[in-house]
Amino acid sequence: MIYLGRSRLQRLRANLVQSLHTASAMSRCGVDVRMYLPQWPRRLDPARRLSELGVNEALNVVGSFWIHPRFGVGTFLRIHRRAVGRADLRYTRVVPWSIEMARRGLVNHVEVHNVQQIGDEGQMEPLVAHHRAGAIGMLIPISRSAARILVEAGADADRVHVAPSGVDVGAYDGIARFDADRLDHPRVVHIGQLSDERGRHVFERVIRQGVGEVTLIGAGTRDAADGLRDAVRMPPVPAKAVPGWYGRSDLVLIPYQPSIRTVATMSPMKLFEAMASGRPIIASDLATVREIVEHERNALLVDAEDSQAWIAAIERLRDDRDLARTIAEQARRDAEAYDWSRRAEGILDAIARQQGLAPVSATGCPRP
Incomplete structure (x- = not known):
């Protein structure tokens, strides 16, 4: 070939x-x-x-x-x-x-x-x-x-x-297992560029309302007027280090917006990485995302543009640890197919x- x-x-x-x-x-x-x-x-x-x-x-x-x-x-x-x-x-x-x-x-x-x-x-x-x-x-x-x-x-x-x-499912075999007890104040790790169309406002709301700690990897530098100024920032990491960072996360947010150019046909690699990590996933309720994950089965799906709905989903997982474990474990099993x-x-x-x-x-x- x-x-x-x-x-x-x-x-x-x-x-x-x-x-x-x-x-x-x-x-x-x-x-x-x-x-x-x-x-x-x-x-x-x-x-x-x-x-x-x-x-x-x-x-x-x-x-x-x-x-x-x-x-x-x-x-x-x-x-x-x-x-x-x-x-x-x-x-x-x-x-x-x-x-x-x-x-x-x-x-x-x-x-x-x-x-x-x-x-x-x-x-x-x-x-x-x-x-x-x-x-x-x-x-x-x-x-x-x-x-x-x-x-x-x-x-x-x-x-x-x-x-x-x-996703390379095997690369996630060695990461720390999901611990639902950490959902009282979860660490949320985002890897890659962050823009308005990638749901910047969602991470800003998480920080503003104090429902979790946000770590941004490779998302650029801090701005004093930035709503993300209190996020932990790290430089870009090589692809082989990505599983380890998911292992440091307690849940994963995937807030792609309807305005993203590829919204009608995309298949974001980030979604499959999150599934392989065995973490609870909260993702935008978009048609292309629903092709891969199902609400309350292996993820929670929320209105992409409603930042408060994302906070409510985080709080729901905090208050319902069994649901958090269920969707995390199912996502990990489903990742095998990808x-x-x-x-x-x-x-x-x-x-x-x-x-x-x-x-x-x-x-x-x-x-x-």
Whole structure:
């Protein structure tokens, strides 16, 4: 398999982590994966960087100077035409690259993430046309909502496979177990950027009402006029350190707002990390979130924009420890279905069915 990606190895982005773990899991499924990414700086040790990102097994990652916005993918395909042409499988999560490969007669399979952007940039029509013609085999959206949009645009429903984001479940096996006794004044850890569309007001309300201690990791610097000035702030951490920080959290808030650009089709990796941590989850009641978690079964779902509703949910878990334990334990069990190995297995099985081959699930894909 040739896997084409445009995420930069030196940066810490969710799309990079997802791409690397998916490719690594495909390799464990028995697929010979060669992953091309933009060339990284000479000072960067790729093996060490993969370890920092939680990829602990060998993965054939090749840096290419020709994967760069100034060139587009056409130059790369011309220079590497033999390697790309001889590959049994070609895979990408970059829709314009998928379309260009299809235009050149290179059958490929593509993950579909930001459907809104695809439509805005005029890519939906050629994507679906090449898909219906067979030049793009499987469309792999990350949510059922995204799949519906693709089918409504004319995609062949039989060649659309939904593959939500994932998590390395095993990486969370060693973290501290959830302790409901700490819910009197819970520690709430948020990892990553924090903005209005990611629910900044919710964390401000938690601090203002004193219902918990907020720790922000990689969320920027303190501002004296900031409603988050009393939060504990930490610098960004490598991906392999993320499970440990969830282990220091007593509950997880995932307050994505309806205004976030990808709200209609997203599959946030943060949600699966929270599930794997075995912590009680309070999340926004959004359609794409409801695809993964269910109110009062493995999470509490609340009105994203009502900050007081988030406080009420925290207080509910504080007052009902049995509910907190129930949803935390169920979320941890449900996370098993979203391990990276299961994600890769599902994608490869879908491709195999489309090509009339035996499914990889017959032998299974081991975890790292």
